[in-house]
Amino acid sequence: MSKNEVWVYIEQNEGKIADVSLELLGKATQLADKLKVKVGAVLLGSQIKNLCKTVFSYGADTVYINEDANLKYYTTLPYARVVVDLVKKYQPQIVLYGATTTGRDLAPRITSELKTGLTADCTNLQIGDYSAKDKEYKDILYQIRPAFGGNIIATIVCPDHKPQMATVREGVMKMNEPDSKRTGDIIEHKAEISKDLLITEIVKRFQQEKTVNLKAANIIVSGGIGVGSKDNFDLIIKLAHTIGAEVGASRAAVDAGFVSKDHQVGQTGTTVRPKLYIAIGISGSVQHMAGMSESSRIIAINTDPRAPIFQIAHYGIVGDLNEVLPKFIEVYKSLKK
Amino acid sequence: MEYKMIVLVKQVPDTKNITGQAMKEDGTVNRAALPAIFNPEDLNALEEALKIKDKFGGKISIISMGPPAAAQVLRESLFRGADEVILLSDRKFAGADTLATSYALAMAIKKIKDYDIVLCGRQAIDGDTAQVGPQTAEKLNVNQITCVDKIVELKNKEIKVERSIEGGYEIVKTKLPVLLTITGEANFPRPFSAKKVLKYKYAVTPSEMSSYDEEYLKTTEIDQSNVIIKLWDHSEVGAKEEQIGLAGSPTKVKQIESVVLEAGEFKNIDNTKPGLEELIKELMNEHILG
Ligand SMILES: Cc1cc2nc3c(=O)[nH]c(=O)nc-3n(C[C@H](O)[C@H](O)[C@H](O)COP(=O)(O)OP(=O)(O)OC[C@H]3O[C@@H](n4cnc5c(N)ncnc54)[C@H](O)[C@@H]3O)c2cc1C
Ligand SMILES: Nc1ncnc2c1ncn2[C@@H]1O[C@H](COP(=O)(O)O)[C@@H](O)[C@H]1O
Numbered sequence: 352m353s354k355n356e357v358w359v360y361i362e363q364n365e366g367k368i369a370d371v372s373l374e375l376l377g378k379a380t381q382l383a384d385k386l387k388v389k390v391g392a393v394l395l396g397s398q399i400k401n402l403c404k405t406v407f408s409y410g411a412d413t414v415y416i417n418e419d420a421n422l423k424y425y426t427t428l429p430y431a432r433v434v435v436d437l438v439k440k441y442q443p444q445i446v447l448y449g450a451t452t453t454g455r456d457l458a459p460r461i462t463s464e465l466k467t468g469l470t471a472d473c474t475n476l477q478i479g480d481y482s483a484k485d486k487e488y489k490d491i492l493y494q495i496r497p498a499f500g501g502n503i504i505a506t507i508v509c510p511d512h513k514p515q516m517a518t519v520r521e522g523v524m525k526m527n528e529p530d531s532k533r534t535g536d537i538i539e540h541k542a543e544i545s546k547d548l549l550i551t552e553i554v555k556r557f558q559q560e561k562t563v564n565l566k567a568a569n570i571i572v573s574g575g576i577g578v579g580s581k582d583n584f585d586l587i588i589k590l591a592h593t594i595g596a597e598v599g600a601s602r603a604a605v606d607a608g609f610v611s612k613d614h615q616v617g618q619t620g621t622t623v624r625p626k627l628y629i630a631i632g633i634s635g636s637v638q639h640m641a642g643m644s645e646s647s648r649i650i651a652i653n654t655d656p657r658a659p660i661f662q663i664a665h666y667g668i669v670g671d672l673n674e675v676l677p678k679f680i681e682v683y684k685s686l687k688k
Numbered sequence: 689m690e691y692k693m694i695v696l697v698k699q700v701p702d703t704k705n706i707t708g709q710a711m712k713e714d715g716t717v718n719r720a721a722l723p724a725i726f727n728p729e730d731l732n733a734l735e736e737a738l739k740i741k742d743k744f745g746g747k748i749s750i751i752s753m754g755p756p757a758a759a760q761v762l763r764e765s766l767f768r769g770a771d772e773v774i775l776l777s778d779r780k781f782a783g784a785d786t787l788a789t790s791y792a793l794a795m796a797i798k799k800i801k802d803y804d805i806v807l808c809g810r811q812a813i814d815g816d817t818a819q820v821g822p823q824t825a826e827k828l829n830v831n832q833i834t835c836v837d838k839i840v841e842l843k844n845k846e847i848k849v850e851r852s853i854e855g856g857y858e859i860v861k862t863k864l865p866v867l868l869t870i871t872g873e874a875n876f877p878r879p880f881s882a883k884k885v886l887k888y889k890y891a892v893t894p895s896e897m898s899s900y901d902e903e904y905l906k907t908t909e910i911d912q913s914n915v916i917i918k919l920w921d922h923s924e925v926g927a928k929e930e931q932i933g934l935a936g937s938p939t940k941v942k943q944i945e946s947v948v949l950e951a952g953e954f955k956n957i958d959n960t961k962p963g964l965e966e967l968i969k970e971l972m973n974e975h976i977l978g
Pocket of ligand 1: 637
C-alpha cells in the first residue's frame with residue numbers, strides 16, 4: 352500500500368454517511384491525482400461494512416475500516432485512538448475531516464497527539480510548492496481559509512509535519528458523480544480499545560433530518576435584516592413559495608429571530624450554489640458572500656445602490672423590498688398564466 | 689463537594705465590529721484599530737464556573753496567554769468573581785498556532801496541578817478554530833466534551849452535560865477531571881460585581897507595577913498589595929522553547945490576501961412592472977425560473 356495517500360475521515364451516524372465526507376472524497380480525488388497517489392477513506396463504527404460500496408463509488412481507492420461494538424456511537428477517546436493508530440501505521444500525507452461538531456471534536460485531539468498542524472474551515476485546498484528561508488518544499492497542501500471574520504483569505508501550510516490536516520464545512524467542496532462500478536481494497540483494522548477510553552456514556556441522543564435543504568435547492572430567496580421584522584419576513588416566504596424556491600437568510604436576519612438558523616447562508620451557515628439566488632435586504636458582507644457568490648445568477652434587491660451585494664449581482668434592483676416583492680409576485684403570476 | 693476549576697480566557701480583536709479602518713490599504717488587518725475584548729464564549733465558560741462555585745463552593749483560576757495588555761481580561765475576570773488570575777506571557781510565545789498555544793496552556797495547568805474541571809470557550813472569534821480546547825485536553829490526558837450548551841448535573845466526581853451535535857443534541861455523562869468547551873447558548877454572563885470592582889480595580893501584574901514611577905505611586909493608593917495578577921513566562925511553567933511560539937507551530941501562514949469581489953456582467957433592472965417583466969421573462973427563457 353502506498354504510504355502517502357490522501358485520506359478522508361468518513362463520518363457516519365447510524366449507518367448514514369455525512370454529505371460532507373462524500374464531498375471531501377471529491378476533493379481528495381483531485382488532490383491525489385495531482386500528487387499521483389491514491390485516496391484512502393477511514394471508516395469507523397459498528398457493523399458498517401455495507402457502507403464501503405458507497406465510499407468507493409464516490410472516489411475512495413482503499414477503505415480502512417475498524418468495526419467495534421464500542422464504536423457504535425461517536426465518542427472522542429476511542430475514535431481518536433483508532434484514527435491515530437491508523438495514521439501511524441499507514442502514514443497518509445493528508446487527512447481531511449468535515450467541519451461538523453464531530454470533526455471539530457476529533458481532528459484537534461488527533462493533531463495534538465500526532466504533533467502536527469490542523470487548519471479549520473478551509474474553503475479551498477490546493478497542491479503547490481512552498482519556500483521557507485533555506486528550504487524548498489514540493490507538493491505541499493495549501494489550506495486556504497477566511498480569517499479575521501472573513502475579511503482576509505489566508506493560505507496556511509504545514510510543511511515539516513505529516514500528515515497535513517484540515518477541516519472543511521459541508522457544501523464547500525463538490526461531490527464526484529457516484530460510480531457504482533468503482534471498487535477498491537478494504538483493509539480491516541482492529542485497534543485495541545482499552546476500558547479507560549470508554550469513559551463517556553451517551554445518556555440520550557436526539558437528532559432530526561434537516562427540514563431546510565438549501566444545498567439541493569435550484570432557487571433560493573434570501574432575506575436580510577433589511578426585511579425589518581419577523582412578520583414582514585412572510586413576504587420573503589411568499590415569494591419563495593410562488594416561484595418554488597427554498598428560503599435563505601443572512602446571519603443578521605437569523606440573529607434577529609426572523610427565521611431559524613437552518614436557513615443561514617454564508618461562512619458560518621450553509622454554502623450554496625443554486626441556479627438563482629435572490630438577495631433581498633442583504634448588504635453583502637464578506638461572510639455572507641462567501642456562502643453564495645458561486646450562484647449561477649444573483650438578483651439583488653436593496654434600497655442602497657452602494658450595497659456591496661451589487662458588486663457580485665448579475666441583476667440589481669434598487670428599491671424598497673416592500674414595493675418590489677409584491678410587484679415581482681404579481682408579474683411572475685401573470686406571466687405564468 | 690467543592691470543585692477546583694480552571695477557565696481559559698483569551699483577549700481577542702472584536703472581529704464582529706470590523707469597520708473600514710480595521711483593514712489597511714494592502715488588505716491586511718490593522719489590529720490597532722480593533723477594540724480588544726473578552727472572547728465572548730470565554731465569558732460563558734467563566735459564567736458556568738461561577739454557577740458551579742455558587743452552588744457547591746470551590747475555587748476558580750483563570751489563565752490567559754497573551755501580550756501584557758491581556759491583563760485586562762484577567763481584571764474583568766476578578767470583577768466577576770474569579771479567585772486566582774494568571775497571565776501567561778512571554779515574547780517567546782509570539783506567533784503560536786493552536787498546537788503551540790495548547791502546549792503552553794497545558795503546561796500552565798499542570799503547574800496548578802490540582803483541578804476537577806477545565807472550562808474553555810467553544811471557539812475564539814479571531815480565528816473561529818475551536819481547536820485549543822481539545823488539544824489542551826489531549827496534552828493533559830483528560831477527557832473532553834465540546835460544544836456544551838448546558839451542564840445538566842454535577843454530582844461528586846461525575847458530570848452530565850448536554851452538547852450540540854449535527855441536527856440535534858446529546859446528553860453525555862463522564863467522570864472528572866474533564867475539559868469542557870462552552871457555547872454561547874449556555875448562559876447569560878453576569879455583570880461585574882460593584883464590590884469586586886472596588887476591590888480589584890487596581891489589580892496589576894508585577895511588570896505593570898514596576899512600570900509605574902515612584903512619584904506617581906505616591907499620589908495613588910496603589911502598592912504591592914495590588915499585584916494580584918500572576919505573570920508566568922515559559923520557564924516558570926517549564927515549557928520547552930522548541931515547542932512554543934513560532935518555533936513550536938507546525939502551521940505557517942504562506943500568504944494573506946484581502947477579499948476581492950468579482951464583478952460579473954451586471955444589469956440594472958428598473959423597479960417598474962415592465963422592468964421586472966423583462967427580467968422574469970429572460971430568466972424563464974433560460975429555464976432558470978420555471
Ligand atoms: C466570524 C463571522 C462569521 C459570520 N458568518 C456569517 C454568515 O455565515 N452569514 C451571514 O449572512 N453573515 C455572517 N456574519 C455576519 C456578517 O458580518 C453581517 O453582519 C451580516 O451578513 C449582515 O446581514 P444583513 O446583510 O442582513 O444586514 P446589513 O448588513 O445590516 O444589511 C441590511 C441591508 O438591507 C438594506 N435594506 C434596508 N431596508 C430595506 C428595504 N426596505 N428594502 C430593501 N433593502 C433594504 C440595507 O440597505 C442594507 O444593505 C458573520 C460575521 C462574523 C464576524
Ligand atoms: N491564548 C489563549 N489563552 C487562553 N485561552 C485560550 C487562548 N487561545 C484559546 N484559548 C481557549 O480556547 C478556546 C478556543 O480557542 P480557539 O481554538 O482559538 O478557537 C477559547 O475560547 C479559549 O477558552
